[in-house]
Amino acid sequence: MKRMDKLIQEYIHDPYFTKEKYHDPSVCERCGVVFHNGIFEWMKEVPKNAEKIVCPACRRIEDNYEGGIVYLEGQFLEKHKDEILHRIKNVEEEEMEYRPLERIIDIKEENGKFVIRTTYEHLARRIGEAVHKAYKGELKLNYPEGKKYVRVYWHRDQ
Template sequence: MSKKGERWIRETQEYQNTDDPYLSDKAPSGEALCPKCHAVFRDKRWLVDEAFYEEFKDTDFVPKILCPGCRKVNERYAMGYVYLSGPFFEKHRDEIMRLIHNEYERARENNPLDQIITMYEEDGRTIIETTTDHLAQRLGRAVHRAYKGNLSFRWSDGDKLVRIYWER
């Protein structure tokens, strides 16, 4: 069971980026607002700007379209999966899920397209599906940083999605 070498390589890598089909298609030409999560499209990227959203949400000046994050949530298009398991996890579940939640809030401030699609229990594990590979990596790294344990990353063929396993 020596996957240690591989794990080490994976963990020291910088964040990887997958090809994201939702980013290239239907990119707005100017500014836009997402009516669901209040993300704002400006300067060719989606960001959080609640003041801008409030200013234009009731006007016709800025078109309203669902951001790629919300579209992925609607269509359940996951690019990351986080699997949490183990006796330590079971015992400290509430605390660990709080940490996950806080990390998620921070990630969304940087990038509103980082969204959690759903969370559920399956085969004794807690599974979190995310709209970006980046968010899944970030959540896995945060848990590992706080609680150690075993963290491993598995990329699908063509790096279309990542599966993050944390166990302790």
């Protein structure tokens, strides 16, 4: 006999993606990313018939609503601050090339720690993994259950 009482996981809703499709093509009037053939991409030339929109990433930034947050701390961070910040910016540039909606909202330095807020969880995870791969230390990823969100913690003393 087959069990019929399986728990079906509901799709995690993202309020920054509209249920209706964007007009094809559409261009974000803030950052210039183009929605074309069902995806957001950077284009050298924006199609002439593109409708003006505000993309989900720009809306998240305006609303100050992050999809991921990275905490970096430790004595090692204080000694290698500029080098680590440069690595973080490189990761953002690499990620934005293929996922234009993945962006850093802000980077704040608080009591010798960095707090980096990103538009979506993928970039936050990639930043944490890149810092960990380059500089070792301790890395923890925390995905709150049922949320499209991540908290990344990285720490290294020596």
